Amino acid sequence: MTPPELPEPGPSRPKKPTQSAADAGRAPDAPTAQTTKTAKTGANPKPSQPAKPAEGTKVENATPGGGAAAATETAKPTHSRRKRAGIAALIVLALIAVTLIIPPLRSAAGRATGRVADAVLSALPAPDVSQLLAYLPQRNRILAADNSVIAQTWWQDRTVVSTEAIAPVMRQAQIAIEDARFYEHASFDPIGLARAIVSNTTSGDLTGQGASTIQQQLAKNLVQLQAQLDESDAGVTASTDKSLSRKFDDLVLAAHLETSRSKDQILTDYLNVVYYGEGAYGVEAAARRYFGTTAAKLTLPQAALLAGLVQSPSADDPLQNPQAATDRRAQVLAAMLKEGYIDDAQYQAALAAPLGLDPVSAAQGCASSDHPQFCDFAVRRLQAAPELGDSAQARKQAWNLGGLTLKTTLDPTVQKATNAAIKAQKLPGDAFHDAAAVVRPSTGAVLALGQDVPYGTGTGRSTQSYALDAIDGGAAAFQAGSTFKTFTLAAAFANGYTPDSRLDVPESGATIRFGDSSACGGSTGGTWAPENVEGDPSGRMTLTDAFAASVNTAFAELESKVGVCAVRATAQALGARQSDGSELEPVAALTLGVDTTSPLTMAGAYAAFANKGTYCAPTPLASVTGAGRDATFAPQCRQAVDPDVAAQVSQTLRAVVRDGTGSAARISGVQVGGKTGTTDTSANTWFTGIAPDLAASVWVGDPAGGSYDKLYGSDVAAPLWRRIVAPVVNGN
Numbered sequence: 001m002t003p004p005e006l007p008e009p010g011p012s013r014p015k016k017p018t019q020s021a022a023d024a025g026r027a028p029d030a031p032t033a034q035t036t037k038t039a040k041t042g043a044n045p046k047p048s049q050p051a052k053p054a055e056g057t058k059v060e061n062a063t064p065g066g067g068a069a070a071a072t073e074t075a076k077p078t079h080s081r082r083k084r085a086g087i088a089a090l091i092v093l094a095l096i097a098v099t100l101i102i103p104p105l106r107s108a109a110g111r112a113t114g115r116v117a118d119a120v121l122s123a124l125p126a127p128d129v130s131q132l133l134a135y136l137p138q139r140n141r142i143l144a145a146d147n148s149v150i151a152q153t154w155w156q157d158r159t160v161v162s163t164e165a166i167a168p169v170m171r172q173a174q175i176a177i178e179d180a181r182f183y184e185h186a187s188f189d190p191i192g193l194a195r196a197i198v199s200n201t202t203s204g205d206l207t208g209q210g211a212s213t214i215q216q217q218l219a220k221n222l223v224q225l226q227a228q229l230d231e232s233d234a235g236v237t238a239s240t241d242k243s244l245s246r247k248f249d250d251l252v253l254a255a256h257l258e259t260s261r262s263k264d265q266i267l268t269d270y271l272n273v274v275y276y277g278e279g280a281y282g283v284e285a286a287a288r289r290y291f292g293t294t295a296a297k298l299t300l301p302q303a304a305l306l307a308g309l310v311q312s313p314s315a316d317d318p319l320q321n322p323q324a325a326t327d328r329r330a331q332v333l334a335a336m337l338k339e340g341y342i343d344d345a346q347y348q349a350a351l352a353a354p355l356g357l358d359p360v361s362a363a364q365g366c367a368s369s370d371h372p373q374f375c376d377f378a379v380r381r382l383q384a385a386p387e388l389g390d391s392a393q394a395r396k397q398a399w400n401l402g403g404l405t406l407k408t409t410l411d412p413t414v415q416k417a418t419n420a421a422i423k424a425q426k427l428p429g430d431a432f433h434d435a436a437a438v439v440r441p442s443t444g445a446v447l448a449l450g451q452d453v454p455y456g457t458g459t460g461r462s463t464q465s466y467a468l469d470a471i472d473g474g475a476a477a478f479q480a481g482s483t484f485k486t487f488t489l490a491a492a493f494a495n496g497y498t499p500d501s502r503l504d505v506p507e508s509g510a511t512i513r514f515g516d517s518s519a520c521g522g523s524t525g526g527t528w529a530p531e532n533v534e535g536d537p538s539g540r541m542t543l544t545d546a547f548a549a550s551v552n553t554a555f556a557e558l559e560s561k562v563g564v565c566a567v568r569a570t571a572q573a574l575g576a577r578q579s580d581g582s583e584l585e586p587v588a589a590l591t592l593g594v595d596t597t598s599p600l601t602m603a604g605a606y607a608a609f610a611n612k613g614t615y616c617a618p619t620p621l622a623s624v625t626g627a628g629r630d631a632t633f634a635p636q637c638r639q640a641v642d643p644d645v646a647a648q649v650s651q652t653l654r655a656v657v658r659d660g661t662g663s664a665a666r667i668s669g670v671q672v673g674g675k676t677g678t679t680d681t682s683a684n685t686w687f688t689g690i691a692p693d694l695a696a697s698v699w700v701g702d703p704a705g706g707s708y709d710k711l712y713g714s715d716v717a718a719p720l721w722r723r724i725v726a727p728v729v730n731g732n
Helices: 019-023 067-071 079-101 103-121 130-134 168-178 190-203 214-229 233-239 244-260 263-273 283-291 300-309 322-338 344-352 372-382 392-401 412-424 481-494 543-549 552-562 564-573 588-592 599-611 643-659 717-729
Strands: 140-143 149-153 405-408 433-439 446-451 502-505 512-514 526-528 539-542 614-616 621-626 629-632 637-639 673-678 684-691 694-701
Touching: 103 244, 130 214, 140 372, 149 372, 168 214, 168 263, 168 300, 168 322, 214 233, 214 244, 214 263, 214 392, 244 263, 263 283, 283 300, 300 322, 300 344, 322 344, 372 392, 372 405, 372 446, 372 621, 412 433, 412 446, 412 717, 433 599, 433 717, 481 543, 481 552, 481 564, 481 588, 481 599, 481 643, 481 673, 481 684, 502 543, 502 552, 512 552, 526 588, 539 543, 543 552, 543 643, 552 564, 552 588, 564 588, 599 614, 599 643, 599 673, 599 684, 599 694, 643 673, 643 684, 673 717, 684 717, 694 717
Parallel strands: 140 405
Antiparallel strands: 140 149, 405 621, 433 446, 433 694, 502 539, 512 526, 614 637, 621 629, 673 684, 684 694
């Protein structure tokens, strides 16, 4: 999306705004008082840590567009820069001469020379800040599937507003205290500049007293912000350099702003950019932070307080230093009285008014969300998506810039059911935890993630999800146990077996020979001797019966017949992978789930059986809009197994719930299917299953991998799965 066209400069400049004139888009006679000075801005940190500006700084910001090259041009002390500095000195001397030689005409001469200087300076090259002004950093919103807000995040807490959305009294207060001659002078104030030069020369400090106009402050901060966004240390350093050459760069960019934007728009840009303390960037965020209101509804005492914060937002912080804030507010009110914005009665009333603070905490980020693990997952996936940018750096910058609305696939109804079931679940021991993931088979949309471990840092908390693979930033790295037998079953059905096919099942501990799997990176063959749970049957039985009873030797035998490579290929076609994203190990024990995985991966794999064999990769992303983007994340689906194979697997999964180890997952009146899983030491137990338009996987275990007796997937995981899914499929 291209930025909006900048307004053409008009034949004349609007004058100082009053309440009614500002509402009408005009302004009355301009003020004549000198500009209030403030100290210069120090170097700001990189976007990863947007610190509050230093005391005594006018904090201003920026956005994308100029790029690193434009933003850091001033970092190189080249011959060209020295030449530009020389030109700057000549211009300064000329302006001083004009404004000082003819005292009776000083104001008119200042305006005329300013317009001439703007015409000259605007012909010189300057960073293109149109994109910065079009897309200032502001809040990102993260939504659930029903458009409810999950979280808001930001690099700089800012909400950009239009001129009409800022109370005229706020605009007047900022002008009165920062640049009283704003509507009279061009991009710089020759009278103020002359006074500063004289003061600084006599003091021996060529950069001591400021003479920056609102345009110059805005120019400096746009360049500085672009350098921050580009993570350019050299650019940030250059943007805060106190040399005359750097100040000349500010003058050039300020002239470009002055000749391409109206006075009202420049002032609005400024009010959207500057820092007001307490993490609030721009007047809208400041109004919300200190008074719980909007910029449009600010009163005179409120506006005066906010306008005064720009000079020293920490020292004058009304939440921390109310007396200092009151004193500074009085200075702003006095300036407004002097400039004719308010009368004496208004001045006295505002002076006597209490601060009237009604602060609103600026909680942000996934940590403040009711669904922090899901939020983290969605943001991580978005920041890897090409829809956000062509490179990791571009995507990071886009997220920092904000203004984005990320709609996720989280279903609040499903999430509520998941949370409630997990909260009510009694675990087998203190070392045990649980986690769950629910997906929609037809799209891969992740509907819910859950776990008993609360989000956070410190004892008993975790910022990682046990439902997600390590590659997705999760903590899941759990052996899947017998849930992997389903992949062996699918490979067998693809090779001509049926649910009624009979198999001679070896006894527990019998030696089973497996074939050559070197074609997929395995061995050339060998033997192994898997064991069954005590009491498991052996002998001749159907695949359905062997699957329902989860007989290990049956599936070791079946795998030996269809081949390790075939089982591995089927599992990987269904999205199965190791937790770190690597491929499954081509070993004989593959069928017994020796690879590490996560509930989300398993739910996604089983979902294909409920979707006619079509696998849709699990995703938390629905769409991203704003800041020039409008992208919908289409389902990423592929035919993983034949529809007939999927139907046979689904039939056999239902038999497990109807007649086998998964009976605890039964839901009255609803056709469900699934498979239990348990590792040798019972440190990991599972139930993964399918229901109408849903697939879910539940893990219950000890992340540390302890050893436990007689705990199976049918004991805790299967009943927990039922308590998650039943309210959803029953419409409760």
